[in-house]
Each structure stands twice: as structure tokens, then as C-alpha cells.
Amino acid sequence: MSRPPTQHAPIVRSNTLEAVFIDPDDPLQSRQDLPKVIKHARVTYDDTSTPISSPRLERFSKIIFPRPSHPLQPARISEWTNIGSFPSPLQNNPSQLNLGLSFVGSRETILVDIISDAENTTMSRELVRAGPRKELAFHPSNQARPCIVTCGGLCPGLNSVIRELVMTLKKMYRVSRVDGIPFGYRGFYSTHMTIAELTEERVCDIHHEGGSIIGSSRGGHDTKRICDSIVAMGYNQIFIIGGDGTHRGAVKIFEELKRRRVMASVVGIPKTIDNDIALIDKSFGFDTAVEEAQRSIKCAKIEAKSAINGIGLVKLMGRHSGQIAMFATLASRDVDCCLIPEVHFELDGKAGLFQYIEDTLRRKGHMVIVVAEGAGLELIEREIESSDFDESGNKKLSDVGLWLKTHIVSDFRMRGREINLKLIDPTYEIRSVPANASDNLHCSLLAQSAVHGAMHGFSGFSVGMINTHFVLIPMEEICRRGRTKVDVKSRMWHRVIATTMQPSLSGESSHHGASMHGLIEALDGSLTFRNANSNSVFKPASQPTVFEPDEDSEDE
Numbered sequence: 001m002s003r004p005p006t007q008h009a010p011i012v013r014s015n016t017l018e019a020v021f022i023d024p025d026d027p028l029q030s031r032q033d034l035p036k037v038i039k040h041a042r043v044t045y046d047d048t049s050t051p052i053s054s055p056r057l058e059r060f061s062k063i064i065f066p067r068p069s070h071p072l073q074p075a076r077i078s079e080w081t082n083i084g085s086f087p088s089p090l091q092n093n094p095s096q097l098n099l100g101l102s103f104v105g106s107r108e109t110i111l112v113d114i115i116s117d118a119e120n121t122t123m124s125r126e127l128v129r130a131g132p133r134k135e136l137a138f139h140p141s142n143q144a145r146p147c148i149v150t151c152g153g154l155c156p157g158l159n160s161v162i163r164e165l166v167m168t169l170k171k172m173y174r175v176s177r178v179d180g181i182p183f184g185y186r187g188f189y190s191t192h193m194t195i196a197e198l199t200e201e202r203v204c205d206i207h208h209e210g211g212s213i214i215g216s217s218r219g220g221h222d223t224k225r226i227c228d229s230i231v232a233m234g235y236n237q238i239f240i241i242g243g244d245g246t247h248r249g250a251v252k253i254f255e256e257l258k259r260r261r262v263m264a265s266v267v268g269i270p271k272t273i274d275n276d277i278a279l280i281d282k283s284f285g286f287d288t289a290v291e292e293a294q295r296s297i298k299c300a301k302i303e304a305k306s307a308i309n310g311i312g313l314v315k316l317m318g319r320h321s322g323q324i325a326m327f328a329t330l331a332s333r334d335v336d337c338c339l340i341p342e343v344h345f346e347l348d349g350k351a352g353l354f355q356y357i358e359d360t361l362r363r364k365g366h367m368v369i370v371v372a373e374g375a376g377l378e379l380i381e382r383e384i385e386s387s388d389f390d391e392s393g394n395k396k397l398s399d400v401g402l403w404l405k406t407h408i409v410s411d412f413r414m415r416g417r418e419i420n421l422k423l424i425d426p427t428y429e430i431r432s433v434p435a436n437a438s439d440n441l442h443c444s445l446l447a448q449s450a451v452h453g454a455m456h457g458f459s460g461f462s463v464g465m466i467n468t469h470f471v472l473i474p475m476e477e478i479c480r481r482g483r484t485k486v487d488v489k490s491r492m493w494h495r496v497i498a499t500t501m502q503p504s505l506s507g508e509s510s511h512h513g514a515s516m517h518g519l520i521e522a523l524d525g526s527l528t529f530r531n532a533n534s535n536s537v538f539k540p541a542s543q544p545t546v547f548e549p550d551e552d553s554e555d556e
């Protein structure tokens with residue numbers, strides 16, 4: 001591929017192009033010099049140079065520079081103990097696996113921030129690219145001693161990740177034995193549980209089943225006992241599949257093993273059905289959950305349409321984040337009201353939920369409501385006190401589905417209005433199904449990325465997909481950021497409002513609420529309003545600012 005001369009632009013990158021231009025003769029291009037270089041960098045194309053032939057290059061118009069203060073490098077075991085250096089067995093069979101040409105170089109990174117601003121340049125965080133490395137820190141067949149553990153709640157795809165970890169370790173790297181730790185962190189040290197070998201035969205078909213063949217649990221994290229057991233068993237690659245709580249536990253294990261100068265790689269594979277882990281494009285199992293949720297929404301709609309004043313109420317998971325509810329609502333387009341933890345709503349009042357139900361039933365004769373399990377928590381807590389916590393310290397929530405059903409039914413009874421409400425709660429059904437095709441693939445690539453990173457000697461990292469590429473993320477980054485939430489100023493949430501046409505549900509009728517009520521996103525992308533009272537439709541001359549997304553909203 002011909003490249004433009006880069007006298008003033010040592011490194012030119014664009015994620016859309018997936019091209020990196022590096023001038024090996026330019027001494028300014030060392031990593032340390034980047035901040036200085038970036039300051040003065042300008043791209044100039046020399047008129048006398050060969051014309052750019054690739055149409056992909058012609059589209060290149062913006063420059064995205066790595067943000068120098070955010071290298072986000074995962075730790076290397078070599079930082080605290082001596083490691084070996086072994087050629088990857090993948091080098092020996094390039095024709096068989098066709099991997100000979102695709103080893104990842106030490107400087108390959110993936111840019112995180114790819115939405116370009118109005119200026120000519122954009123700064124981006126960068127993360128180390130995942131993938132097979134030429135050099136390994138572990139002799140794969142003689143030295144590597146991996147184990148796998150799954151923690152927290154179930155999620156579609158756990159078995160797919162386990163399967164691919166085992167297959168990559170055994171088939172690609174010829175590791176002799178892989179162990180499965182039973183029932184989460186406590187399985188490392190519990191005398192009542194047996195650690196089982198995960199053979200190729202054992203895991204071969206498990207991706208067709210939901211759940212985790214090695215079991216999972218909440219609670220039971222004891223850093224000292226876990227690390228003692230890891231050392232006693234001789235494990236040196238610890239693959240930990242779990243959510244934000246699990247990652248906090250994994251960081252403690254990583255730090256303790258590092259303190260003891262143990263040659264071990266601790267690797268996290270982020271799992272959360274709620275899709276609330278920061279940085280990554282999405283977590284595995286989320287697509288499947290949304291797909292399954294849609295089935296329930298469809299059933300709810302059928303029930304609602306077939307009854308007098310039918311209401312289909314679907315409760316979905318999402319303790320802190322309404323992502324499943326939001327995406328299932330958007331994907332199904334059958335929902336009239338989507339209630340999530342991030343958006344406060346009131347039941348009573350002119351702009352409360354009851355009034356909206358009344359209006360919708362009058363207009364359509366039926367309606368579908370989706371509620372995420374953490375929605376309306378403050379309303380429920382006014383009535384039901386809960387001080388119950390699960391073993392991991394998560395607050396146990398009252399059932400919002402039942403609570404809502406009870407209130408809606410009694411309110412309409414008081415109004416003397418007949419309604420037929422059917423509550424569908426598919427929460428545990430959704431998380432116990434096997435992964436769908438796209439999640440299966442996602443799980444495989446996550447598992448492969450995890451193994452390649454561990455084999456190379458990285459530690460204290462997680463794997464994830466960013467801008468469709470797989471990366472290694474320092475675990476602390478995931479813990480530091482905590483759980484993400486639906487950004488109610490984002491364009492995605494505004495699309496939900498445009499789809500459901502739900503008002504603000506704040507209880508009080510306000511200008512804001514009134515204008516939200518009846519918002520329709522026309523096919524051509526323009527916005528049209530329906531006056532909730534008169535049913536007349538008008539198009540505003542200019543877009544209302546209330547629907548403008550925040551410039552820095554990240555979920556687009």
C-alpha cells in the first residue's frame with residue numbers, strides 16, 4: 001500500500017482506515033516523544049508524491065492521535081519475577097492455522113475515541129491490541145497450569161467462554177491440563193467441593209447449554225485463602241469470568257500474587273447480562289438477553305391486544321442499569337412505556353404513569369410496559385423497607401413487577417375501569433439460555449484473546465471488544481470506572497422516547513413533559529410532535545433543544 005509522505009506527521013492513524021503509518025527512519029517517532037510530536041504534528045501531502053491509489057485512503061480526512069497521558073498498558077509478569085521466553089507453537093504451523101502472518105506486534109493498539117470533533121485532529125485513549133504473540137512467557141505444554149472460575153450471576157455464553165478457553169489452551173497451545181474451579185471464588189479453597197479437569201471431550205458441546213458447567217456463586221471471596229490455594233495447586237494462569245464485583249476480587253488476587261512474586265497471570269473476562277461494564281462495546285450474553293426479552297415483549301403484546309384494555313407488563317433484569325429494557329424496547333418497537341432505574345417516574349398526577357396508561361388505553365385499547373428490575377426503587381422503598389443483602393453485598397430488591405401490577409390494578413379498580421393486566425417475568429429464563437450466534441462468536445474471541453494475553457505474560461488485565469477490535473484492559477480500569485448507566489441525555493434514550501412516545505412521567509404536567517409526550521421520530525429523521533390532548537400533529541420549524549444529546553454522551 002503506498003503511503004503519503006509524512007515529514008511533519010510521524011504517526012497518522014484513523015480507526016476507520018485501520019492504517020498506521022510509521023516512518024522507521026524518523027527518530028521523533030519513539031513513544032516517549034509522542035507528546036512533543038503531537039503538539040506540532042501536521043499532515044501535509046506532498047504534491048510530487050505518487051497519488052494515493054486506494055479509495056480507502058482518499059477518504060482519509062481526520063487524524064486521530066493517541067492521548068499521551070493514557071497508555072492503559074496491562075502489567076507484565078516480568079515486572080516482579082523472572083520469566084522464560086518461548087516461541088509460540090502457532091509459529092510452527094502457519095499453514096494449518098494460517099496464523100503465521102497475524103501475530104500482534106508489541107506496539108499495536110486500538111483507539112478508543114473515534115468520534116471526531118470539528119477540529120482537524122482528535123485525541124484518543126489507546127489500548128493494547130489482543131491477539132497471539134510470537135514470544136511466550138510460559139512453555140505451553142511443560143509449564144502452563146491454567147484454571148478457570150466463573151463468579152456472580154448467570155449469563156448466556158458462560159459455557160461458550162469456558163469451552164473456547166479450554167480449546168485454545170489445549171488445541172492451539174498444547175497445554176496438558178486445564179482445571180475448572182467449582183462454584184466461584186469459594187471453590188478455590190472449599191473442602192466440600194472438587195476441582196475437576198476440563199478435557200476437550202468434556203467441554204466439546206457445552207456451548208449448546210446455558211449456565212456454567214463449573215457452577216458459579218456470589219460471596220466467598222477470601223484473597224489469602226484463594227492465593228494460598230493457587231500457589232499450592234501450582235496454577236499460573238487464572239481465568240476469572242465475572243462482573244464488576246468479580247473484577248474487584250480479581251484485582252486483589254492479582255495484587256497479592258504480585259506481592260508474593262508468583263509467576264502467574266490473572267486474567268478477567270467481563271461478564272454481566274446488564275451490559276454495564278465501562279469502556280467495552282458490549283458484554284457477552286447481552287445480545288442474547290435482548291433477543292430473549294423481545295420474545296417476552298411479543299407475548300405481552302399478544303396478550304394485551306387480545307383482551308379488553310389489555311396491559312402486557314414485562315419485567316426484565318437490570319438492577320442498576322436499564323440497558324436490557326432500553327435495547328429490547330428499541331428492538332421490538334412494540335413497547336409503549338419503558339421504565340428504567342435511571343429515570344424517576346411517579347404513579348399519580350397529571351403526568352404520572354396511571355394517567356399515561358389511561359390515555360394510551362383510550363387511544364389504542366391496549367399497551368405494553370417494560371420495567372427493569374431496579375426501576376422505581378425509591379417509590380417502592382417508601383412502602384417496603386428492605387435491608388436485605390445477598391452474599392456479595394448487593395442489596396436485594398423487592399419485585400418491581402408485582403409491585404407495579406398491584407398498584408395499576410388497584411388504581412383502575414378505583415376508577416371503575418376494567419383492565420386486564422398480564423405480568424410476564426422472564427428474568428431467570430433469559431439468563432439461563434445458551435448464547436445466540438453473535439454472542440457465541442463474541443465469547444470465542446474473548447476467550448482466545450484471554451489465552452493469548454496470558455501466554456505472552458500479561459497479567460491483571462481483562463479482555464473486551466472496543467470499536468469491534470479485541471483489546472487488553474488493565475483490570476483496575478474496569479473497577480475504577482464502576483458500573484455504567486443509561487445516559488438519559490444520550491441519543492439512544494431519546495430514541496426510546498421517540499419510539500414509545502411516553503411522557504416524562506414525573507407526576508407534574510410540565511412544558512418539558514408535555515413536549516416529550518407524543519414525540520415521533522419520523523422515518524426521515526425529522527421530529528414531529530403530537531399534542532397529547534388534541535391529537536393534532538405539528539412539525540416544529542427547528543429541532544427542539546430538549547432532544548439534543550450532550551456532546552460528550554458516550555453510548556453512541
Ligand SMILES: Nc1ncnc2c1ncn2[C@@H]1O[C@H](COP(=O)(O)OP(=O)(O)O)[C@@H](O)[C@H]1O
Pocket residue numbers: 151152153184185186217218219220221242243244245246247248249250252271272391392394
Ligand atoms: N469488593 C470486592 N472485593 C473482593 N471480592 C468481591 C468484591 N465484590 C464482589 N466480590 C466477589 O466477586 C464475586 C461475584 O460478585 P457479585 O457482585 O456477586 O457478581 P458480579 O461479579 O457479577 O458483579 C463474589 O464471589 C464476591 O465475593
Ligand SMILES: O=P(O)(O)OC[C@H]1O[C@](O)(COP(=O)(O)O)[C@@H](O)[C@@H]1O
Pocket residue numbers: 152153154155243271272273274317318319320373390
Ligand atoms: O438473583 P441473583 O442471582 O442475585 O441475580 C439477579 C441479578 O443479577 C443481575 O442479572 C446482574 O448480574 P450480573 O451483573 O452479575 O450479570 C441483575 O440484573 C439481577 O438483579
